[in-house]
Amino acid sequence: MSSNLPYTSTMTEPTVLPAAATPDRLMDQLARAAAAYYRQFAAMAAESGLTLMQGKTLSLLREPKSMRSLAELLACDASNITGIVDRLETRGLVRREVSPADRRIKNVLLTEEGERAVRRIRARVSAGLTGLERLSAEERSSLQDLLDRVFPDAAG
Amino acid sequence: MSSNLPYTSTMTEPTVLPAAATPDRLMDQLARAAAAYYRQFAAMAAESGLTLMQGKTLSLLREPKSMRSLAELLACDASNITGIVDRLETRGLVRREVSPADRRIKNVLLTEEGERAVRRIRARVSAGLTGLERLSAEERSSLQDLLDRVFPDAAG
DNA sequence: CTAGATGGTTGATGTCTTCAAGCAATAGGT
DNA sequence: ACCTATTGCTTGAAGACATCAACCATCTAG
Numbered sequence: 001m002s003s004n005l006p007y008t009s010t011m012t013e014p015t016v017l018p019a020a021a022t023p024d025r026l027m028d029q030l031a032r033a034a035a036a037y038y039r040q041f042a043a044m045a046a047e048s049g050l051t052l053m054q055g056k057t058l059s060l061l062r063e064p065k066s067m068r069s070l071a072e073l074l075a076c077d078a079s080n081i082t083g084i085v086d087r088l089e090t091r092g093l094v095r096r097e098v099s100p101a102d103r104r105i106k107n108v109l110l111t112e113e114g115e116r117a118v119r120r121i122r123a124r125v126s127a128g129l130t131g132l133e134r135l136s137a138e139e140r141s142s143l144q145d146l147l148d149r150v151f152p153d154a155a156g
Numbered sequence: 157m158s159s160n161l162p163y164t165s166t167m168t169e170p171t172v173l174p175a176a177a178t179p180d181r182l183m184d185q186l187a188r189a190a191a192a193y194y195r196q197f198a199a200m201a202a203e204s205g206l207t208l209m210q211g212k213t214l215s216l217l218r219e220p221k222s223m224r225s226l227a228e229l230l231a232c233d234a235s236n237i238t239g240i241v242d243r244l245e246t247r248g249l250v251r252r253e254v255s256p257a258d259r260r261i262k263n264v265l266l267t268e269e270g271e272r273a274v275r276r277i278r279a280r281v282s283a284g285l286t287g288l289e290r291l292s293a294e295e296r297s298s299l300q301d302l303l304d305r306v307f308p309d310a311a312g
Numbered sequence: 313c314t315a316g317a318t319g320g321t322t323g324a325t326g327t328c329t330t331c332a333a334g335c336a337a338t339a340g341g342t
Numbered sequence: 343a344c345c346t347a348t349t350g351c352t353t354g355a356a357g358a359c360a361t362c363a364a365c366c367a368t369c370t371a372g
Contacts, residue, residue: 026300027282031197031215033307034190039231041187051327051360059187068350075195077330082352084328104337104350126183131306139302140182146299147185150287151192207329207358224319233361238321240359260319260368 037129044124048117057084058093058118064109066099093117193285200280204273213240214249214274220265222255249273 038052045055053074060073067085071078085108088094093114099105110118132140194208201211209230216229223241227234241264244250249270255261266274288296 024278024282026288026296027278027285029300029303029307030189030193030285032309033186033303034193035212036307037186037190038194042231053328056191066350067352075191075198076328078351079331079353080329087327102338102350106351122180122183126180129183129186129306131308132182134305135302142298143302143306144182144185146291146295146302147189149290150285150299151185151189152287153188209359222319223321232359234320235322235362236360243358258319258369262320 036131040128041121041125044121044128047124048121050117050121053084054088055121057081057088058110058114059121061094061108061110061114061118064097064107066105066107068105070108088114192287196284197277197281200277200284203280204277206273206277209240210244211277213237213244214266214270215277217250217264217266217270217274220253220263222261222263224261226264244270 041055042052045052048055050058056074057070060070065073067081068078070085071081074081085094085096089096092111094108095111096106096108099107135143197211198208201208204211206214212230213226216226221229223237224234226241227237230237241250241252245252248267250264251267252262252264255263291299
């Protein structure tokens with residue numbers, strides 16, 4: 001819906017799709033959105049001296065998670081998480097805690113400083129996504145709803 | 157600033173958003189969408205024996221681009237591109253061509269095989285984003301429009 | 313023509329990524 | 343209880359990526 005409303009609109013329908021067909025274009029747009037989001041996120045993480053993966057890992061730790069579940073959420077090998085958590089732990093942003101129920105499991109949880117880092121990054125990313133201000137509250141709600149359906153919790 | 161709106165709000169404010177507030181939740185949803193998209197993209201690139209960065213680089217080469225502009229589009233150091241293009245070139249997916257106008261510039265362009273790889277990955281990513289099928293044509297168009305406004309071409 | 317800016321490469325260092333191998337602890341079947 | 347998987351995590355090796363500083367080649371401007 002932009003500057004090309006057809007002249008022949010006699011129906012009550014949205015009358016015709018925007019402009020160019022939306023088959024591939026939507027995918028391109030998704031790619032752009034994803035790239036823009038991560039660019040912003042990585043930049044804000046970098047301001048706190050963190051890499052993208054470190055930032056993503058911290059952001060997942062609203063509540064403690066085992067190494068394994070972190071690996072699944074981050075879609076990478078478990079051995080990878082060992083190194084990432086090692087580095088976060090060295091910086092005092094995170095600590096490991098052996099699960100009393102199953103002593104194989106190590107739960108990772110944020111330290112005070114880790115929580116501050118998460119809040120800081122979140123706030124900055126949010127503030128940096130200025131494009132969202134171009135949408136009305138209604139439109140934002142609509143966008144969230146659409147994304148929610150395309151990428152549900154257990155997204156693929 | 158969050159869950160402490162005073163009960164004494166007698167103003168004509170937007171009275172309250174739909175259900176759960178959409179301030180942070182939209183950001184979370186964007187994060188999920190971006191993660192899901194890249195997870196899918198990386199998996200499909202991997203099927204062609206390519207890394208995420210290699211796949212992203214190839215996908216940018218609908219038309220030839222200089223090393224420098226690739227670096228800007230991928231938001232990384234130029235020296236990084238040297239290595240990535242080296243590896244793509246070794247596999248015969250890409251080749252460098254010195255610009256006749258300015259002999260400092262090297263334009264990178266897809267080989268035949270490179271184009272096939274791009275088409276293959278694109279098709280599989282598209283097919284893999286099954287969530288899109290849950291939207292009507294109208295909704296897809298709406299989603300594209302919203303994303304277009306939040307993340308325009310020169311997105312930040 | 314000299315000084316400076318720009319495009320690209322190289323090398324060093326640290327982080328991420330994957331795989332194979334290994335150890336510790338748990339779960340299941342007998 | 344016992345033996346055998348299975349599961350959770352770590353380690354080590356090899357490759358890819360990221361960032362920085364230094365470098366050469368080429369172009370641009372004065």
